[in-house]
Amino acid sequence: MQDSLVSFHPVLMAWFKGTFGTPTPPQNLGWPAIDRGENILLLAPTGSGKTLAAFYKCLDILYKKLLSEEISEHPGVQVLYVSPLKALNNDIYKNLQAPLDGIVQTGAELGLTMPQITTAVRTGDTPQYERQRMRRKPPHILITTPESLFLVLSSKARDILKTVKFVIIDEIHTLFPNKRGCHLALSLERLQNLVGAAPFQRIGLSATVNPLDEVARFLVGPGRECTIVDAGSRKNYDLQIELPLPDLRLLPERSVWPALYKKLHQLIQEHHTTLVFVNNRRQAERIAVNLNQLAGKHPSWQHSQENAAGG
Numbered sequence: 001m002q003d004s005l006v007s008f009h010p011v012l013m014a015w016f017k018g019t020f021g022t023p024t025p026p027q028n029l030g031w032p033a034i035d036r037g038e039n040i041l042l043l044a045p046t047g048s049g050k051t052l053a054a055f056y057k058c059l060d061i062l063y064k065k066l067l068s069e070e071i072s073e074h075p076g077v078q079v080l081y082v083s084p085l086k087a088l089n090n091d092i093y094k095n096l097q098a099p100l101d102g103i104v105q106t107g108a109e110l111g112l113t114m115p116q117i118t119t120a121v122r123t124g125d126t127p128q129y130e131r132q133r134m135r136r137k138p139p140h141i142l143i144t145t146p147e148s149l150f151l152v153l154s155s156k157a158r159d160i161l162k163t164v165k166f167v168i169i170d171e172i173h174t175l176f177p178n179k180r181g182c183h184l185a186l187s188l189e190r191l192q193n194l195v196g197a198a199p200f201q202r203i204g205l206s207a208t209v210n211p212l213d214e215v216a217r218f219l220v221g222p223g224r225e226c227t228i229v230d231a232g233s234r235k236n237y238d239l240q241i242e243l244p245l246p247d248l249r250l251l252p253e254r255s256v257w258p259a260l261y262k263k264l265h266q267l268i269q270e271h272h273t274t275l276v277f278v279n280n281r282r283q284a285e286r287i288a289v290n291l292n293q294l295a296g297k298h299p300s301w302q303h304s305q306e307n308a309a310g311g
Contacts, residue, residue, distance in 0.1 A: 003022065003023065003028070004023060004027065004028045004031040004032050005017065005022075005023060005031075007031065007032070007035055007060075008056075008057075008060045009060055009063055009064055009067075010110070011063075011103055011106050011107045011110060011112055011114060012056070012059065012060050012063065012103055015102045015103050015106040018106070019099075019102060020049075023049075024044075024049040024053070024231075025044070025048070025231045026042055026044035026048050026049055026050045026053045026231040027049055027052065027053040027056070029042075029229045029231050030042050030050070030053040030054065030057070030229050030231070031056075033229060034054070034057040034058070034061075034201065034203065035057060035061075038201070038225070038226075038227045039201055039202040039203070039219065039220045039224060039225065039226045039227065040202075040203055040204070040226065040227045040228070040229050041172070041206075041209075041212060041215060041216045041219055041226055041227070041228050041229065042054065042203065042205050042206075042229045043206055043207070043208075043209060043212065043228070043229065043230045043231060043232045044205075044207065044231040044232060045207055045232060046207045048231065050205050050231070051092065051095075051170065051205060054168045054203045054205055055079070055081075055096065055099075056099070058078075058079045058165075058166045058168070059079075059099070059100075059103075059117065061165075062078050062079065062117060062140060062165075063103070063114065063115065063117070066115040066117075067114075067115065071163075075138075075163050076138045076159075076160050076161070076162055076164075077139060077141070077142045077161050077163060077164050078140045078141065078163060078164065078166065079140065079141040079142070079164075079165070079166045079168065080141075080142050080144070080149075080161065080164050080166065080167045080168070080191075080200075081141065081142070081143045081144070081167075081168045081170065082144055082145065082146060082149055082167065082168065082169050082170070082184065083143070083144075083145060083170040083171060084145065084146065084170075084171055084174045084175055085145075086123045086124075086125065086145060089121050089123060089143045089144065089145065090121060092143055092170075093119060093120075093121050093143050096119055096141065097119070100116075100117055100119070104116070117140045117141065118137075118139040118140050118141070119139050119140070119141040119142075119143065120134055120139035120141070120142055120143070121142075121143045121144070122134065122142055122143070122144045122148050123145055123148050124147070124148060126148075134157065134160060135156070135159075135160060138160035138163075142160075142161075146175065146180055146183055146184040146187065147180075147183075149184070149187050149191075150183065150187050153187055153190050153191060153194070158194060161191060161194055161195070162194055162195060162196070163195075164191065164195055164200050165200055165201065166200060166201045166203065167188065167191070167200055167201070167202050167203070168203045168205065169184070169202070169203070169204045169205065169219065170205045171205070171206065172204040172206045172209060172215060172218075172219065173206045173207075173208055173209035173215070176209065176214075176215050181218065185218065188202070189221060192221075199224070202219050202220050202224075202226070204219040207232075208232075212230065213228070216228055242263060242267070244256060244259035244260040244262070244263040245259045257290075261287070261290045261291060264276065264287070264291060265291055265294045265295065268291070
């Protein structure tokens with residue numbers, strides 16, 4: 001597969017290679033389609049870099065326009081990111097800062113001054129003074145929810161969205177089959193009327209969504225084309241039922257728990273990561289204590305109690 005990083009600005013290419021090395025399949029497949037101006041629905045597993053696949057090409061195009069002075073420093077919102085979860089919005093806001101800071105630093109190392117790209121979050125928790133500041137000085141990237149997007153479009157602040165070039169809809173599978181999705185679809189059409197003749201690019205992201213054709217139509221609306229980028233991978237599962245004892249009717253230690261702890265300890269040693277499901281916190285703490293004792297370790301809280309008793 002051809003390395004799609006070659007289409008990026010040299011500074012963005014250098015930062016990405018220095019930070020991540022090579023692109024993931026969703027990035028290699030998604031970036032060319034975004035670069036061509038296509039609406040895309042990107043299906044990729046969690047942790048495969050699909051959010052960066054959407055954002056990084058948008059950043060590349062935005063940097064190029066700022067450097068060529070095709071757009072001014074504060075023209076209005078360029079990239080609109082919509083997520084159904086406020087917590088995810090805050091995570092995206094924080095995670096975007098690392099590449100933005102890294103790009104500026106890499107540019108300085110290469111002797112280039114990179115423009116400052118600004119970001120902001122608009123949700124129901126955003127203070128009034130922050131909302132007013134956004135109207136006076138719109139960010140390049142606005143992170144919001146479907147409901148907050150509707151409120152912005154219904155207020156005087158809607159003018160900051162006239163310049164939107166990209167709309168990223170994350171976790172689209174949670175919006176597709178319900179009223180929130182219908183509400184968002186109407187808001188996107190209102191946004192298109194506000195933007196005018198030039199359509200903005202729509203980028204939908206999901207780790208698990210079906211049927212792809214219907215979700216793609218939902219994303220772009222009637223009469224528009226959408227490229228489906230299926231970078232989903234199917235994991236091979238090794239599903240086994242393990243018993244701590246050959247016969248649960250015969251308990252050498254009058255309880256199944258000692259044998260269960262030994263079996264869990266064995267499985268933990270044989271694997272890099274082990275996830276144990278329990279019924280409650282008390283049971284989780286009891287299992288953790290016994291497993292630590294089997295492993296010859298003690299939990300830190302036990303050390304603290306012993307030290308306090310000794311003092």
